[in-house]
Amino acid sequence: MSTSSRGIVLERHVAVVGGGLVGILAVLYFAKRGWTVSLFELREDLRIQENKRNISHKSINLALSARGLSALKNTTTGLDEKVLESVIPMKGRLIHAGEGKLKSQPYGVFGECIYSVEREMLLELLLNTAATFTNVKMYFQHQLKWCDFDIGKLEFENKKTGNQVEYSADLIIGADGAFSTVRTQLMRVVRMDYSQEYIPHAYCELTIPPIVNNKGDDDFAMDPNHLHIWPLHSFMMIALPNRNKSFTCTLFMPFENFEAIKTEDDLMEFFKKYFSDSIPLIGEERLKEEYFRNPKGSLVSIKCKPYHYKDRAIIIGDAAHCMVPFYGQGMNCGFQDVEVLDGIFEEFNISAVRSDDKLASALEEYTKRRHPDATSICDLAMYNYIEMRSSVVDPWYLLRRRVEGT
Numbered sequence: 339m340s341t342s343s344r345g346i347v348l349e350r351h352v353a354v355v356g357g358g359l360v361g362i363l364a365v366l367y368f369a370k371r372g373w374t375v376s377l378f379e380l381r382e383d384l385r386i387q388e389n390k391r392n393i394s395h396k397s398i399n400l401a402l403s404a405r406g407l408s409a410l411k412n413t414t415t416g417l418d419e420k421v422l423e424s425v426i427p428m429k430g431r432l433i434h435a436g437e438g439k440l441k442s443q444p445y446g447v448f449g450e451c452i453y454s455v456e457r458e459m460l461l462e463l464l465l466n467t468a469a470t471f472t473n474v475k476m477y478f479q480h481q482l483k484w485c486d487f488d489i490g491k492l493e494f495e496n497k498k499t500g501n502q503v504e505y506s507a508d509l510i511i512g513a514d515g516a517f518s519t520v521r522t523q524l525m526r527v528v529r530m531d532y533s534q535e536y537i538p539h540a541y542c543e544l545t546i547p548p549i550v551n552n553k554g555d556d557d558f559a560m561d562p563n564h565l566h567i568w569p570l571h572s573f574m575m576i577a578l579p580n581r582n583k584s585f586t587c588t589l590f591m592p593f594e595n596f597e598a599i600k601t602e603d604d605l606m607e608f609f610k611k612y613f614s615d616s617i618p619l620i621g622e623e624r625l626k627e628e629y630f631r632n633p634k635g636s637l638v639s640i641k642c643k644p645y646h647y648k649d650r651a652i653i654i655g656d657a658a659h660c661m662v663p664f665y666g667q668g669m670n671c672g673f674q675d676v677e678v679l680d681g682i683f684e685e686f687n688i689s690a691v692r693s694d695d696k697l698a699s700a701l702e703e704y705t706k707r708r709h710p711d712a713t714s715i716c717d718l719a720m721y722n723y724i725e726m727r728s729s730v731v732d733p734w735y736l737l738r739r740r741v742e743g744t
């Protein structure tokens with residue numbers, strides 16, 4: 339155990355860079371282990387933001403699965419239950435097969451389901467939970483610019499004041515998303531294998547608002563306990579329910595199809611041809627307004643290895659393995675990263691005070707154990723794009739394409 343010259347026990351200090359879902363979950367796990375934790379997030383604190391949609395250009399809601407729930411359960415007591423109070427179970431897919439035909443495909447025979455969860459609610463809950471720990475400090479509007487892992491120095495730009503500020507830490511965790519600065523810094527000191535692949539498709543979010551039922555109350559316009567899919571082979575739309583009885587739809591299609599829709603007439607012609615049953619649900623005016631207003635986001639898959647550097651740094655979540663969203667596992671997998679890392683710390687008996695324990699070996703073990711799984715999930719996510727837009731209506735689609743050599 340390490341003590342200062344005055345006999346004070348020196349607690350280990352971890353700097354978590356990136357206060358997205360995965361970074362904040364990591365804060366909770368490290369805080370629970372007794373480390374001194376600093377979270378640095380580029381954006382403003384979501385809890386004081388007026389326009390919360392600025393928190394992320396990513397999806398409004400997400401599918402939470404058993405993988406993610408397990409990681410929530412194993413941190414702060416009751417966190418998973420709190421989350422489950424605010425989610426909507428989706429017990430299967432509901433395929434909109436055209437001409438009003440609907441087909442339910444249950445996720446399991448024993449009632450297994452995934453849950454629709456709102457990103458903002460989950461982030462807020464995690465932030466509020468982190469704020470209850472006295473060993474956690476959170477710095478918002480701090481953008482990491484540079485770090486030196488060997489001496490544990492991090493340099494940030496304080497976006498509020500414009501000042502450059504330095505902090506130090508024993509361990510640096512990069513949870514700063516797909517375009518991670520920590521990962522870029524790691525590449526300078528480790529021989530990192532790295533690959534990224536943009537798919538030709540973009541996504542755009544649209545809303546199906548609540549309807550008023552015969553009691554005069556807001557109600558869902560479709561069955562809320564399904565993940566809705568409109569599969570059209572080269573593109574598709576999905577919809578997940580929200581607690582305010584709306585659905586968030588996500589239209590996925592190649593950039594060139596988005597670019598070909600230039601006018602409101604083009605849009606209506608396209609929707610009438612491919613997603614006609616969704617027009618009365620979204621509403622023509624809303625469809626035109628949201629389609630042209632909302633961003634068209636790109637989709638990238640990123641793999642890299644290793645995830646760690648000595649006993650000094652590690653990357654988790656999208657910073658380590660960004661995947662296309664079709665398997666609904668990006669956040670879930672990032673949550674599992676944190677749970678797996680914590681399990682390895684337990685196995686290696688990693689202490690919250692500076693000591694000669696095997697922190698470097700634990701981080702190395704993390705890369706060894708996690709990389710094959712994370713890579714497989716990235717591949718499954720890529721495969722599931724074809725599953726969702728085609729195989730759900732045509733199980734032989736992939737096989738035929740292979741035979742035809744297309």
Ligand code: FAD
Pocket residue numbers: 355356357358359360361378379380381396397399400401402480481482483513514515516517518519541588654655656657663665666667668669670671672
């Ligand atoms: P992020 O959410 O990207 O958070 C990174 C944080 O780091 C951000 O807050 C950012 O501001 C901050 N940051 C970045 N750079 C710096 C810096 N230099 N200094 C300080 N801070 C910095 N996953 C699921 O599990 N289920 C789903 O259903 C699902 N649906 C999706 C739908 C879409 C359309 C998309 C695009 C993604 C979806 N995902 C889903 C994936 C999921 O959104 C991501 O995997 C998840 O958000 C990753 O979390 P993260 O914390 O690792 O990264």
